[in-house]
Amino acid sequence: MSILVVGSVAFDRITTPFGTADRCLGGSATYFAVAASFFAPVNLVAVVGDDFTAEDAAIFKGRNINLDGLQKVKGAKTFFWAGEYGYDLNVAKTRETQLNVFADFKPQLNDVQRDSEVIFLANIDPDLQMDVLRQCRKPRIVALDTMNYWISAKKEALTHAFQNVDLIVINEAEVRQFTQEANLVKGCRQILALGARTLVIKRGEYGVLMITREAVFAVPAYPLENVFDPTGAGDTFAGGFLGYLASCRENDDRELRRAIIFGSVLASFTVEKFSLDRLREITLTDVQERYRAFRTLTHFEDFEV
Numbered sequence: 001m002s003i004l005v006v007g008s009v010a011f012d013r014i015t016t017p018f019g020t021a022d023r024c025l026g027g028s029a030t031y032f033a034v035a036a037s038f039f040a041p042v043n044l045v046a047v048v049g050d051d052f053t054a055e056d057a058a059i060f061k062g063r064n065i066n067l068d069g070l071q072k073v074k075g076a077k078t079f080f081w082a083g084e085y086g087y088d089l090n091v092a093k094t095r096e097t098q099l100n101v102f103a104d105f106k107p108q109l110n111d112v113q114r115d116s117e118v119i120f121l122a123n124i125d126p127d128l129q130m131d132v133l134r135q136c137r138k139p140r141i142v143a144l145d146t147m148n149y150w151i152s153a154k155k156e157a158l159t160h161a162f163q164n165v166d167l168i169v170i171n172e173a174e175v176r177q178f179t180q181e182a183n184l185v186k187g188c189r190q191i192l193a194l195g196a197r198t199l200v201i202k203r204g205e206y207g208v209l210m211i212t213r214e215a216v217f218a219v220p221a222y223p224l225e226n227v228f229d230p231t232g233a234g235d236t237f238a239g240g241f242l243g244y245l246a247s248c249r250e251n252d253d254r255e256l257r258r259a260i261i262f263g264s265v266l267a268s269f270t271v272e273k274f275s276l277d278r279l280r281e282i283t284l285t286d287v288q289e290r291y292r293a294f295r296t297l298t299h300f301e302d303f304e305v
């Protein structure tokens, strides 16, 4: 199945306790597309300015990513985000956001994009997310991501979006903020009651929790000695997760669980270097090798209790 992602392609300035990277490539759609393209063809829909060079675009080359939807606006600048992390790498502080070309972003999908079967509405204005979804013809899986900003600025529109998707990828703090419920499981039930079948809760270095109406599945994050930059981990996770699902015939609980592991594997690479530097250099063999290591990490012998 082919995938559509609509989101940001950006330049970031990242500050962590281990260093700073300025004007490095970022954006939710960038991380997502690169990760998902390991498994399935991706249609990328995003906008950049004319400061976005061929060298920047090289990240997408040689991968299964269709760039017909990557619009370039003359005389304008690419979306810019500056973020900072302390020693607790789970918490990103936004230092600056310059919307630039993103301010007037109103994606019009072409026929190929509209026929994509797996849709990822990355973190953008929930009204825009629904506008994109309305243009899609026969989506089999629709997933969305969001952030604290939209929960406070556009709660009603976001609630409407939650009612119209199959799968929500969200972090722990956002569940609490949206539901005003301290208990995570209760908060998740409230969100699921709006209509989605599956909730995937990103918990940073603590891993991921997947909650459906029938089951709960939890995995740890892959334990790494070198974590440099958590930026993009969530979007990379979503890319690995939906990319794998798009490559499957079935989307049953078994495959959903495998997809969670592939998402976690991809995200574990992203955080090892700044920006997409690590993601850029890995191959499918590296992904498969870490998938096996992940299996060993979580395996235990069953016995009757």
Ligand code: AMP
Pocket: 008, 010, 011, 012, 025, 026, 027, 028, 080, 081, 097, 123, 124, 230, 231, 232, 233, 234, 235, 236
């Ligand atoms: P993540 O760490 O997975 O939440 O994603 C980080 C990426 O999201 C960065 O590369 C940013 O460029 C991008 N980003 C940050 N804020 C926004 C925003 N308001 N809208 C769209 N993309 C954003």
